[in-house]
Amino acid sequence: MHGAPRSPARHVASSLAACLAVSSLVSPQGAEEDFPDYATLPLEELMTIELEATSASRRPRAVSDTAAAVYVITAEDLARSGATSLVDALRLAPGVQVAQVSSNTWAVSARGFNDTFSNKLLVMMDGRALYSPIFAGTFWDVQDYPLGDIERIEVVRGPGATLWGANAVNGVINIITKSARETHGLALAALAGSRESVGTLRYGLALDDGGDLRVYGKVLGRDDLVHVGGVSNADEWDQGRAGFRGDWGVEDRLTLQGDAYSGNGGNVFDLASASAPPTAPVAVDSEVRGGNLLARWTRTFDSDQSFSLQAYFDRTERNYPDFLSEDRSTLDLDFQQESALGDGALIYGLGARHSVASITRSPLLSFDDEQRDDTLISAFAQLEWALGERSLMLVGTKLEQNDVTGFEIQPTVRGVWHVSEEQSVWLAASRAVRTPSHGEEDVTLIAGILPGAGSDTLLVLKGNDPEAESLWAYEAGWRRELGPRLALDLAVFFNTYDDLITFEPGDPIVNGSGDTVLPFLTQNLGEANTYGAELAGTWVPAERWELAGSYSFLSLDYDVESGSADPLTQEEIEGSSPAHQARLSASWLVHPDLRLNAELAWVDDLDHGDVSSYTRGTLGAEWSLCDAARLRVFAQNLLHDGEREFGSTLLQANGVEVESAFYAELRIGN
Amino acid sequence: MGEQRCDRRGLLRLLILAALTLASAACLGGDLHAVQGSRKEYQLKAAFLYNFTSFVTWPKERFANESAPLVIGVFGEDPFGETLELTFRDRKHGARGFEIRRSHKLEELQDCHLLFAAAGHKKDAAALRAHCQSRSILLVSEDPGFLEQGGIVNFVIVENTVRFEIQVDEAKRSNLKISSRLLRLARIVRDREGEGEER
Numbered sequence: 001m002h003g004a005p006r007s008p009a010r011h012v013a014s015s016l017a018a019c020l021a022v023s024s025l026v027s028p029q030g031a032e033e034d035f036p037d038y039a040t041l042p043l044e045e046l047m048t049i050e051l052e053a054t055s056a057s058r059r060p061r062a063v064s065d066t067a068a069a070v071y072v073i074t075a076e077d078l079a080r081s082g083a084t085s086l087v088d089a090l091r092l093a094p095g096v097q098v099a100q101v102s103s104n105t106w107a108v109s110a111r112g113f114n115d116t117f118s119n120k121l122l123v124m125m126d127g128r129a130l131y132s133p134i135f136a137g138t139f140w141d142v143q144d145y146p147l148g149d150i151e152r153i154e155v156v157r158g159p160g161a162t163l164w165g166a167n168a169v170n171g172v173i174n175i176i177t178k179s180a181r182e183t184h185g186l187a188l189a190a191l192a193g194s195r196e197s198v199g200t201l202r203y204g205l206a207l208d209d210g211g212d213l214r215v216y217g218k219v220l221g222r223d224d225l226v227h228v229g230g231v232s233n234a235d236e237w238d239q240g241r242a243g244f245r246g247d248w249g250v251e252d253r254l255t256l257q258g259d260a261y262s263g264n265g266g267n268v269f270d271l272a273s274a275s276a277p278p279t280a281p282v283a284v285d286s287e288v289r290g291g292n293l294l295a296r297w298t299r300t301f302d303s304d305q306s307f308s309l310q311a312y313f314d315r316t317e318r319n320y321p322d323f324l325s326e327d328r329s330t331l332d333l334d335f336q337q338e339s340a341l342g343d344g345a346l347i348y349g350l351g352a353r354h355s356v357a358s359i360t361r362s363p364l365l366s367f368d369d370e371q372r373d374d375t376l377i378s379a380f381a382q383l384e385w386a387l388g389e390r391s392l393m394l395v396g397t398k399l400e401q402n403d404v405t406g407f408e409i410q411p412t413v414r415g416v417w418h419v420s421e422e423q424s425v426w427l428a429a430s431r432a433v434r435t436p437s438h439g440e441e442d443v444t445l446i447a448g449i450l451p452g453a454g455s456d457t458l459l460v461l462k463g464n465d466p467e468a469e470s471l472w473a474y475e476a477g478w479r480r481e482l483g484p485r486l487a488l489d490l491a492v493f494f495n496t497y498d499d500l501i502t503f504e505p506g507d508p509i510v511n512g513s514g515d516t517v518l519p520f521l522t523q524n525l526g527e528a529n530t531y532g533a534e535l536a537g538t539w540v541p542a543e544r545w546e547l548a549g550s551y552s553f554l555s556l557d558y559d560v561e562s563g564s565a566d567p568l569t570q571e572e573i574e575g576s577s578p579a580h581q582a583r584l585s586a587s588w589l590v591h592p593d594l595r596l597n598a599e600l601a602w603v604d605d606l607d608h609g610d611v612s613s614y615t616r617g618t619l620g621a622e623w624s625l626c627d628a629a630r631l632r633v634f635a636q637n638l639l640h641d642g643e644r645e646f647g648s649t650l651l652q653a654n655g656v657e658v659e660s661a662f663y664a665e666l667r668i669g670n
Numbered sequence: 671m672g673e674q675r676c677d678r679r680g681l682l683r684l685l686i687l688a689a690l691t692l693a694s695a696a697c698l699g700g701d702l703h704a705v706q707g708s709r710k711e712y713q714l715k716a717a718f719l720y721n722f723t724s725f726v727t728w729p730k731e732r733f734a735n736e737s738a739p740l741v742i743g744v745f746g747e748d749p750f751g752e753t754l755e756l757t758f759r760d761r762k763h764g765a766r767g768f769e770i771r772r773s774h775k776l777e778e779l780q781d782c783h784l785l786f787a788a789a790g791h792k793k794d795a796a797a798l799r800a801h802c803q804s805r806s807i808l809l810v811s812e813d814p815g816f817l818e819q820g821g822i823v824n825f826v827i828v829e830n831t832v833r834f835e836i837q838v839d840e841a842k843r844s845n846l847k848i849s850s851r852l853l854r855l856a857r858i859v860r861d862r863e864g865e866g867e868e869r
Contacts, residue, residue, distance in 0.1 A: 035713070035753075035756050036713060037717075037756075037757070038713055038714050038716070038717035038757075039716070039717040039720040039721070039757050039761065041717065042721075043718070043721050043852070043855055044855065046714060046717055046718060046721070046832065047831055047832065047833055047855065048831055049714060049831060049832070050830045050831055051710060051711055051714075051827065051830050051831065051832070074709075074710070076709070298829070300828070300829050306829060421789075421790050484747065484748075484749070543751075543752070
């Protein structure tokens, strides 16, 4: 199909040789596969190791107590999944749409509105927003971490705006890394295969002052993918990153962490062209660089009062030469206090974020302000109280003042009722808003050129200071344990969106060079209703077997208000998120030293871009070679070779063909 | 189009598989093992149990001889699965090894030294207390408020971490000595005024 592939065998052989040389340095660890032997730790440390979901309630609690649709991807799920990146791992969560658009670009959303410029999902890592205000979404190419040091990924479908603020409209994803207490020693992982190679090195130690520290480095290289017809997408991708995390204290906990990364890649963008109207594919390089530094102090008084104070600085640089470059620095402060109050709790918090950006202009793409700074001030309060022995009610609201749309209120009411030890039911109603991105606010993008005699007509997308989009969401859920081996989790929702941003044709004007400009201006003339259901289950049929499955259904009905002449948005939004998705995975511990994993996933077709439905298979095996070394081989995208996962987006004419891929990975140490 | 049909068949296969899975799940009863999401919690709790044994002194007559094993019991529901075996298998308590015993019947758990009662067994608190107090068994539970009804050590989740509380008066009544190092890390619970021996 395309140029000579790299030799996977050679990659594997050289990585193996390198790893085996190092393995002699590593002290033996607990032999059992997947079993972290916490009994080696003293009680003081055991008491600091964190458990489960925090994103949905902003305070830790078991998933079964949460009045929201939460799915937790555990470290074990990650290791067994065959995902080689954080974004691929999100495919494990029900109700989440993940589609690969190029080797370094993904469309990710929850409960619909999927796009590479998907803007209704809030993604965070360890409390730091992975958010780009330029398009109100997440650049997935730079979101990475050594996967072995990820503690869990919490995926909340439905609005989380009361706690987390604007953008947490359709969902919140919180990626949580392990405490440095859990990552002592040397760990090395080398992955090589037909599509990418990844090397990770981490060292963790206990400090003399009672704290713990780890440092890591990671490099990855991905091959290019191809379009229909075998044309390369010129999207080879290389990235390196390094970082650290330190944790101190028990009652008084301090966390310091930071990362720095640098990478480059490319993509074929569909850009306006007079010679091949209206647009022509152009290979555009991308250079990305950035870093962050975060400090968080959490103090617990007795067991019924605590506060936390967090500050982070984040720097991102993104450059598409001759097209767009953005340098951004963000400072974020967050304070949260929680107090027990009778049978319930009061949680409140204050946050401030200041972001300074410089954005360069190019002939095709410009923003009104080349330098801009934005300030966001927010406050939230949430009251929880018990209604009798078995029910918990929760009311709360977020108040937010931003520079773009002013003051926003985002309230929620939630309740969970424990019918019995094995069964609970929850209900929720919430409002959330999404503030317009810089792009929607004031972009000028020449999206296409129609040449004419003497003068051309330019099709221009133009930001026109729209208002915020808003959502009222009504949700319900049911969780049931059928014996100790089978658990089911069902969530249903009805969402009603208003003031969705459309692109409305404006009056043509003639610009300085005599060309006609046909502008499409952002306005709030769209509305939509969605409803759907997500069912997830886990089953442990026998001692060494684990099965998990999920099914997600989504119906999305988009409409424009009278007065709208937006020609494209309806078809694109309605046609870009699959109506049905299903997934089934099995894990079998054949022998204490050997585990087999298999997964089958099915994704429905997309009307936009005429993307066929597809079935994706993953097969993997993991051996413990000796106490300190493990070998994993796996195959991704089986039954799914050379098919697209997504249609066209604003800049990318068509998704690439995703290929089957085969990998081997050697891990040494924990 | 052919490709599409193929994929629809893929979905069909998947649904059939899921249906068969659910159906056979409904038919299967049997042994008790931890459900996936809470595994880490019980890996931690197993490590806590191991740690507890080093900070508790049992009356000498609770052991047949110097090398008799220290017996860890699980009453009723077992949320640990193989985690307990993995945690205790290569470890020693002085010259003693560990033995793990599970049962739904208290009479089969008479020679335990530590007895764990999973969440949901608060309703059995009175029976457990009667069973454990006279035999100097360290009763460990994980239900909020368990210590008000018997029990010596109770796991609680605070700030997303596993913590524990200790009923020191009940420990004394059970003739168990608990090291101050352990007490220092616990939330201490005592009898309420007017309660005590006669309770």
